[in-house]
Amino acid sequence: MARAKANPRNRFATEQLEYEEVEGPSALVEVARDSSRSILSRNDSPDLGFKWSVNPYRGCFHGCAYCYARPSHEYLGLGAGTDFERKLTIKPEAPALLRAAFDRPSWKGQLVLFSGVTDCYQPLEAEHELTRGCLEVCAEYRNPVGIVTKSTLVTRDIDLLCRLRDEASVTVSMSIPVFETDRARAVEPYVPSPVRRLKVIERLAEAGIEVCLNVAPVIPGLSEHGLEGLLRTAADAGAARAWYTLLRLPGAVAPVFEGALRERLPLTADKTLARIREARGGRINDPRFHTRMTGEGAYARTFALLFERLLEKHGLTRREVFEMPKSFRRPTPQLSLFSLD
Numbered sequence: 001m002a003r004a005k006a007n008p009r010n011r012f013a014t015e016q017l018e019y020e021e022v023e024g025p026s027a028l029v030e031v032a033r034d035s036s037r038s039i040l041s042r043n044d045s046p047d048l049g050f051k052w053s054v055n056p057y058r059g060c061f062h063g064c065a066y067c068y069a070r071p072s073h074e075y076l077g078l079g080a081g082t083d084f085e086r087k088l089t090i091k092p093e094a095p096a097l098l099r100a101a102f103d104r105p106s107w108k109g110q111l112v113l114f115s116g117v118t119d120c121y122q123p124l125e126a127e128h129e130l131t132r133g134c135l136e137v138c139a140e141y142r143n144p145v146g147i148v149t150k151s152t153l154v155t156r157d158i159d160l161l162c163r164l165r166d167e168a169s170v171t172v173s174m175s176i177p178v179f180e181t182d183r184a185r186a187v188e189p190y191v192p193s194p195v196r197r198l199k200v201i202e203r204l205a206e207a208g209i210e211v212c213l214n215v216a217p218v219i220p221g222l223s224e225h226g227l228e229g230l231l232r233t234a235a236d237a238g239a240a241r242a243w244y245t246l247l248r249l250p251g252a253v254a255p256v257f258e259g260a261l262r263e264r265l266p267l268t269a270d271k272t273l274a275r276i277r278e279a280r281g282g283r284i285n286d287p288r289f290h291t292r293m294t295g296e297g298a299y300a301r302t303f304a305l306l307f308e309r310l311l312e313k314h315g316l317t318r319r320e321v322f323e324m325p326k327s328f329r330r331p332t333p334q335l336s337l338f339s340l341d
Contacts, residue, residue: 028086029061029086029088030086030087030088031088031089031090031124032087032088032089032090033089033090033091033092034058034089034090034091034092035093036091036093036097037097038097038101039054039055039056039091039093039094039097039098039101039134040052040053040054040097040098040101040112041053041054041055041116043116045289046289046290047289047290047292047293050111050112050113050146051110051111052110052111052112052113053112053113053114053115053116054094054098054112054113054114054115054120054134055091055114055115055116055117055118055120056090056091056094056114056115056118056120056125056128056130056131056134057088057089057090057091057115057118057119057120057122057124057125057130058072058073058076058088058089058091058117058118059073059078059083059084059085059086059087059088059089059118060084060085060088060118060119060122061085061086061088061122061123061124061190062085062119062122062150062151062188062189062190062191063085063188063189063190063191064150064187064188064191065187065188065256065257065259065260065261066177066187066188066217066219066247066249066253066257067084067253068217068248068249068250068253069084069116069117069118070084070251070252070253070256071250071251071252071253072117073087074251074252076089079252080251080252080253080256081252081256085190088124090124090128090130091130092128092130094130094133094134095130095133095134095136095137098112098134098137098138099137099141102137102141102143102328102330103330107328108328109141109142109143109144109326109327109328109329110144111143111144111145111146111169112138112143112144112145112146113145113146113147113148114131114134114135114145114146114147114148114149115148119148119149119150119151120147120149121147121149121150121151121153121154122151123151123153123190125151125153126153131157132156132157132160135157135160135161135164136160138164138168139160139163139164139167139168140331141328141329141330141331142167142168142327142328142329143168143327143328144164144168144169144170144327144328145164145168145169145170145171146170146171146173147170147171147172147173148173148175148214149172149173149174149175150174150175150176150188150191150192150197151191151192152192152196152197152199152200154172154200154204155200155203155204158203158204158207158209161204161207161209162207162208162209165208165209165210167327168327168328169327170209170210171209171210171211171212172204172209172210172211172212173211173212173213173214173243174197174198174200174201174204174211174212174213174214174239175197175214175215175216176194176197176198176213176214176215176230176234177215177216177217177218177219177222177223178194178219178222178223178225178226179194179223179225179226179227179229179230180194180222180225180226181193181194181195183222183225183265183268186260186261186264186265187219187222187257187260187261187264187265194230198233198234198237199237201213201234201237201238201239202237202238204238205237205238205239206238210240210241211237211238211239211240212239212240212241212242212243213230213231213234213239213241213242213243213316214242214243214244215227215230215231215242215243215244215307216243216244216245217244217245217246217247217248218244218245218246218247218303219247219272220247220271220272220275220276220278220279220299220303221268221271221272221275222265222268222272224303224306227306227307227310228310228313228314231310231311231314231316232314234316235314235315235316239316240316240317241316241317241318242307242311242316242317242318243318244303244307245293245294246279246292246293246294246295246300246303247276248285248286248292248293249276249284249285250285250287253285254284254285258273261273275299278297278298278299279295279296279297279299279300280295280296281296281297
């Protein structure tokens with residue numbers, strides 16, 4: 001299976017090791033343990049509808065060439081390319097750290113999003129169950145939860161999601177940026193196919209879980225193909241809402257993404273890169289708040305109009321801000337003993 005071969009230079013490193021193309025070592029999976037003493041990350045971006053997130057892992061096996069979180073690996077002294085995909089980190093104390101955070105008087109039961117810079121249900125979760133452990137803590141404290149994932153593994157936790165639905169609040173956003181399987185595989189090589197992800201939407205909806213379709217990131221030249229079919233199928237599967245964000249290529253993400261395009265979709269690459277620049281004021285990336293998620297210019301306006309009309313046509317509503325119901329409560333010995341609400 002194809003994966004990102006490039007590992008761009010770490011902007012923080014003073015020395016770099018480079019291999020000739022035929023001499024490079026194979027990118028085997030390496031898993032390290034993280035000893036962080038906190039698990040809640042605070043978000044101050046005005047572009048996002050949540051303030052707190054939990055990332056039980058660092059790096060992501062899915063290998064999405066477009067992942068905006070790739071540069072976060074540079075803070076670990078690693079690369080944003082194959083290192084991000086294969087040098088992964090687990091946070092074994094994540095559930096305990098989350099419990100400690102919820103026990104602090106300053107915590108008021110705000111919504112917690114899983115995850116911000118990794119997929120909380122990437123393959124590591126099947127073995128380590130750190131996301132499940134954190135969700136169990138959220139259920140115990142009745143803390144509202146939002147989940148964004150591309151993984152079918154989320155269906156393993158339907159029992160917990162139903163408990164959160166009944167006692168707090170939970171929403172699952174399933175990310176499907178490209179509907180056509182071959183095109184999707186070119187930019188997200190280790191992610192379940194779009195068809196399998198749509199089946200997840202159906203299973204969750206049947207269980208009574210609120211499910212959103214997350215068309216993110218919108219990749220110009222790729223995401224338009226089959227967009228109506230994607231929204232229609234998601235609505236038929238039980239999704240109630242849908243939303244999108246435009247592709248962002250900060251720092252080292254740009255060369256990884258461009259390399260993947262030119263290798264796997266060579267006939268599409270130039271058109272896609274040109275449209276990205278058109279939507280970013282002539283640049284490959286626009287980091288400004290308020291425009292970085294939606295872009296600007298003719299392409300961005302046209303896509304936004306198309307998306308809104310398709311939502312209306314297929315009975316979907318747009319979700320931009322996560323709700324924060326006041327369900328939080330700290331368990332007490334008396335409540336645990338007598339099973340009182």
